Amino acid sequence: MESVKLGLIGLGTVGTGVVKVLQQNADVIKQRLGLPLTIKQIAVRHLEKDREVKVDRHLLTRDPYDLINDPDIDILIELIGGYEPARTLILSAIEQGKHIVTANKALLARYGHEIFSAASAKGVDLGFEASVGGGVPIIRALREGFAANHIQSIYGIVNGTANYILSKMTDEGRDFHEVLKEAQEKGYAEPDPTFDIEGIDSAHKIAILCALAFGAHLDLDRVYAEGITHITPLDIAYAREFGFRIKLLAIGKRLDDAIEIRVHPTMIPETNLISTVDGVLNAFYVVGDAVDKNIFIGRGAGAFPTASAVIGDLVEISRNIISNHCGGRVPPQSFLMGSIREVAIKDISDIVTSYYLRFSVVDKPGVLSKISGVLGKNNISISSVIQKGRHTQAAVPVVIMTHEARERDIRLALEEIDQLDVVLEKTVLLRVEEGE
Amino acid sequence: MESVKLGLIGLGTVGTGVVKVLQQNADVIKQRLGLPLTIKQIAVRHLEKDREVKVDRHLLTRDPYDLINDPDIDILIELIGGYEPARTLILSAIEQGKHIVTANKALLARYGHEIFSAASAKGVDLGFEASVGGGVPIIRALREGFAANHIQSIYGIVNGTANYILSKMTDEGRDFHEVLKEAQEKGYAEPDPTFDIEGIDSAHKIAILCALAFGAHLDLDRVYAEGITHITPLDIAYAREFGFRIKLLAIGKRLDDAIEIRVHPTMIPETNLISTVDGVLNAFYVVGDAVDKNIFIGRGAGAFPTASAVIGDLVEISRNIISNHCGGRVPPQSFLMGSIREVAIKDISDIVTSYYLRFSVVDKPGVLSKISGVLGKNNISISSVIQKGRHTQAAVPVVIMTHEARERDIRLALEEIDQLDVVLEKTVLLRVEEGE
Numbered sequence: 001m002e003s004v005k006l007g008l009i010g011l012g013t014v015g016t017g018v019v020k021v022l023q024q025n026a027d028v029i030k031q032r033l034g035l036p037l038t039i040k041q042i043a044v045r046h047l048e049k050d051r052e053v054k055v056d057r058h059l060l061t062r063d064p065y066d067l068i069n070d071p072d073i074d075i076l077i078e079l080i081g082g083y084e085p086a087r088t089l090i091l092s093a094i095e096q097g098k099h100i101v102t103a104n105k106a107l108l109a110r111y112g113h114e115i116f117s118a119a120s121a122k123g124v125d126l127g128f129e130a131s132v133g134g135g136v137p138i139i140r141a142l143r144e145g146f147a148a149n150h151i152q153s154i155y156g157i158v159n160g161t162a163n164y165i166l167s168k169m170t171d172e173g174r175d176f177h178e179v180l181k182e183a184q185e186k187g188y189a190e191p192d193p194t195f196d197i198e199g200i201d202s203a204h205k206i207a208i209l210c211a212l213a214f215g216a217h218l219d220l221d222r223v224y225a226e227g228i229t230h231i232t233p234l235d236i237a238y239a240r241e242f243g244f245r246i247k248l249l250a251i252g253k254r255l256d257d258a259i260e261i262r263v264h265p266t267m268i269p270e271t272n273l274i275s276t277v278d279g280v281l282n283a284f285y286v287v288g289d290a291v292d293k294n295i296f297i298g299r300g301a302g303a304f305p306t307a308s309a310v311i312g313d314l315v316e317i318s319r320n321i322i323s324n325h326c327g328g329r330v331p332p333q334s335f336l337m338g339s340i341r342e343v344a345i346k347d348i349s350d351i352v353t354s355y356y357l358r359f360s361v362v363d364k365p366g367v368l369s370k371i372s373g374v375l376g377k378n379n380i381s382i383s384s385v386i387q388k389g390r391h392t393q394a395a396v397p398v399v400i401m402t403h404e405a406r407e408r409d410i411r412l413a414l415e416e417i418d419q420l421d422v423v424l425e426k427t428v429l430l431r432v433e434e435g436e
Numbered sequence: 437m438e439s440v441k442l443g444l445i446g447l448g449t450v451g452t453g454v455v456k457v458l459q460q461n462a463d464v465i466k467q468r469l470g471l472p473l474t475i476k477q478i479a480v481r482h483l484e485k486d487r488e489v490k491v492d493r494h495l496l497t498r499d500p501y502d503l504i505n506d507p508d509i510d511i512l513i514e515l516i517g518g519y520e521p522a523r524t525l526i527l528s529a530i531e532q533g534k535h536i537v538t539a540n541k542a543l544l545a546r547y548g549h550e551i552f553s554a555a556s557a558k559g560v561d562l563g564f565e566a567s568v569g570g571g572v573p574i575i576r577a578l579r580e581g582f583a584a585n586h587i588q589s590i591y592g593i594v595n596g597t598a599n600y601i602l603s604k605m606t607d608e609g610r611d612f613h614e615v616l617k618e619a620q621e622k623g624y625a626e627p628d629p630t631f632d633i634e635g636i637d638s639a640h641k642i643a644i645l646c647a648l649a650f651g652a653h654l655d656l657d658r659v660y661a662e663g664i665t666h667i668t669p670l671d672i673a674y675a676r677e678f679g680f681r682i683k684l685l686a687i688g689k690r691l692d693d694a695i696e697i698r699v700h701p702t703m704i705p706e707t708n709l710i711s712t713v714d715g716v717l718n719a720f721y722v723v724g725d726a727v728d729k730n731i732f733i734g735r736g737a738g739a740f741p742t743a744s745a746v747i748g749d750l751v752e753i754s755r756n757i758i759s760n761h762c763g764g765r766v767p768p769q770s771f772l773m774g775s776i777r778e779v780a781i782k783d784i785s786d787i788v789t790s791y792y793l794r795f796s797v798v799d800k801p802g803v804l805s806k807i808s809g810v811l812g813k814n815n816i817s818i819s820s821v822i823q824k825g826r827h828t829q830a831a832v833p834v835v836i837m838t839h840e841a842r843e844r845d846i847r848l849a850l851e852e853i854d855q856l857d858v859v860l861e862k863t864v865l866l867r868v869e870e871g872e
Contacts, residue, residue: 016592018489019583020728023514024725025584025585025586025725025726025765028584028585028586028651029583029584031651031771031772031775032583032651032767032770032771032772032775033583034772057869090496093607129539129581132727135724135726135727135728135730136730137573137576137577137580137582137730138578138582140576140577140581141573141576141577143761144573144576144748144752145565145576145745145748146573146748147465147468147469147747147748147751147752148457148461148465148743148744148746148747148748148750148751149461149464149744150461150462150464154831155858156680179509181827215464215468222733227467238841267619273709273712273713273733276709276712288571288744290457290461290571290740290741290743290744290747291734291735291740291741291744291745292571292734292735292740292741293734294573294732294733295731295732295733295734296730296731296732296733297709297725297730297731297732297733298729298730298731299726299727299728299729302728304726304727304728305726305727305728306582307586307726307785308582308583308584308724308726308727309727310584311583311584311726312580312581312583312584313499313584314582314584315583315584316583319763319765319766320759321827323756323762323763323764323765324760324765325760325762326756326759326760326761326762326765327759328759329755329756329758329759329760329762330755334468335467335468336467336468336470339467339468374728384532401464
């Protein structure tokens with residue numbers, strides 16, 4: 001064997017990064033692998049487009065099946081994203097016995113079980129380190145490093161765009177829409193930022209991580225996702241008064257009979273190390289029963305960090321190919337497919353956590369008593385209250401931090417409270433993760 | 437194959453942790469591996485000793501060669517520590533074709549090249565995740581996750597005892613010896629704490645990490661190690677005034693023609709995320725040319741976190757055994773043995789960094805001018821000075837932060853300065869890592 005042959009589908013930002021790093025770091029890759037990684041063919045949409053990287057025109061094709069049907073190609077790299085044609089291409093390539101490396105988080109979050117099962121049945125390897133956390137080797141840690149553990153929980157800041165916006169709002173006291181616009185101008189946010197700011201991208205990523213961490217087959221549509229569009233500088237400032245920061249957190253927890261998996265803006269204590277992870281960085285906080293807590297921080301996106309993850313997978317799979325063709329040595333989800341259980345996801349209304357509630361009320365005596373009355377009636381107990389001095393505005397804020405309560409009870413209470421005469425606007429609700 | 441058979445040498449703290457986690461988490465390990473991991477025999481010094489874990493008396497032997505010569509045992513776990521007999525036992529076991537898992541950092545720091553070469557020649561696997569950073573999967577990240585990268589630098593807080601002591605001194609303004617004594621009483625420091633507080637343990641760990649990161653064969657005796665015994669609350673307070681924290685840092689940097697590898701108390705900016713890693717936690721900061729910076733934080737010691745790392749390696753190697761016997765698929769240092777270069781380690785006197793200097797001087801006009809004169813003559817330029825108001829004591833502190841300078845020049849300057857009449861005590865020197 002003289003080299004490991006790669007077929008690449010997609011030559012966008014990440015694809016270009018992969019080609020560049022394969023070229024620039026060919027020396028160190030060969031020192032580690034013993035053989036070079038060679039791109040045999042690249043499927044692109046437009047043959048004639050100008051590229052940011054030097055690629056031999058003869059490598060390009062418009063038909064991805066040229067790669068899939070080439071018996072010479074060992075590993076297929078899928079970097080086009082989205083559900084179709086990515087899903088069909090990957091399944092066809094697995095059928096042809098190709099090993100797969102992909103960065104496609106949307107695809108794996110929704111069709112992971114189908115793709116993992118197909119790869120496992122065929123005994124081919126499937127690398128997807130790049131699908132979550134860019135260059136951070138979090139998937140490798142879950143699949144291999146923490147294999148001795150029952151993973152108890154994993155949560156993280158998994159979307160750099162949302163984290164950048166929240167960090168800017170926090171540091172500069174600025175408004176969401178203003179910061180979003182600036183982020184779009186700087187290229188940190190997409191022209192259509194919905195996936196990032198509404199928590200959808202984060203939901204995809206935490207679904208993949210939970211599948212790995214808990215050996216679970218789960219339904220993406222049951223993952224609760226709430227974005228950051230309603231976060232205001234006022235709430236960020238109050239959070240700080242209580243010693244908290246607001247982060248868009250993706251949370252997965254193993255319970256006895258189900259898992260919790262949810263994405264929402266979350267107040268975390270300033271003493272928690274990941275509360276200081278700002279800007280475009282990603283952070284992952286994993287707790288296992290043997291290893292205790294582990295934190296991983298790094299660039300969650302970008303051409304080069306993502307290429308680092310893609311090529312890390314290529315090296316891993318190539319080592320399998322070279323060493324006795326031991327493909328399939330690590331099951332896609334780390335658990336054998338026969339051990340994967342369909343798990344129930346707790347409905348968001350059933351979760352128990354503590355809450356930050358900001359009420360906009362008229363500045364009259366007796367208001368707090370009315371609100372706390374409704375909370376008490378719904379089994380919600382108060383841990384602290386901030387009610388600032390008299391204002392001249394019509395609406396004044398009253399902020400209440402609760403002890404642990406059931407979300408269903410909170411929602412019932414807020415429904416009633418928001419109809420009180422003394423309450424002028426819809427109450428703001430933020431969930432709190434205590435600890436550290 | 438019904439199970440993977442293990443031989444364990446050493447049933448101390450970590451060995452007991454491994455047995456416990458293998459028992460408690462047998463379910464999840466089997467779900468991931470498909471087979472159980474079974475301890476076939478354990479070599480101990482005292483057969484009759486009371487153990488913290490339930491072990492069948494028939495598994496115990498006093499002769500480690502019972503394990504090494506048993507053709508039934510697939511993987512040998514070495515947890516006795518120290519150079520001998522560990523080195524001879526591991527080499528004999530490799531000769532017998534056994535795969536090895538070890539947590540022995542002292543051994544690998546000094547005899548790594550010999551052991552790596554033997555394992556590589558025999559085609560057996562050698563797992564040593566537990567030798568550095570307890571449960572933090574930093575070795576897996578360097579061997580596999582970052583395989584696409586030229587690693588440019590790695591530095592970290594790699595000794596929990598020293599970090600605990602420095603954290604306590606920082607938070608409580610207390611003296612080194614007082615905090616050390618308390619740490620010993622609480623069991624956080626050994627009765628003989630030399631290895632931890634003098635930076636020797638940290639030197640072992642950074643030597644292993646640099647061998648992996650840079651594909652290097654290096655001479656442990658050339659690693660500069662300076663401990664924390666001379667750190668005072670006064671210097672911690674001054675560091676804070678400049679916006680820095682003092683940490684015992686183990687540093688490895690790849691230069692064009694050599695590497696830098698050194699351990700010493702270091703001032704790092706408070707804005708650097710790892711400056712807030714306190715207590716017994718470890719932290720690793722890795723920079724690769726593709727992946728950019730990555731940070732790993734977790735428990736660097738303790739029976740269960742270390743057992744998590746040991747068993748993670750057992751699962752990795754077992755997956756190799758089960759999948760077509762592809763042992764040796766990952767070279768011990770990630771680089772093929774043929775690519776490992778002997779590297780020169782820069783002498784500490786040749787490094788270039790910035791410095792914190794605290795002079796104890798008489799409180800007279802003209803002192804600063806004398807000191808800065810000597811510094812200037814030695815090519816050392818000053819970035820800032822703190823000279824507090826007049827004191828009644830004989831000695832007053834003058835603190836100077838320098839721009840980047842060569843250590844040799846600094847030492848020459850301090851030799852001259854410490855002989856000035858106006859200087860009353862040996863000058864305190866701390867190195868600074870800028871950035872982030």
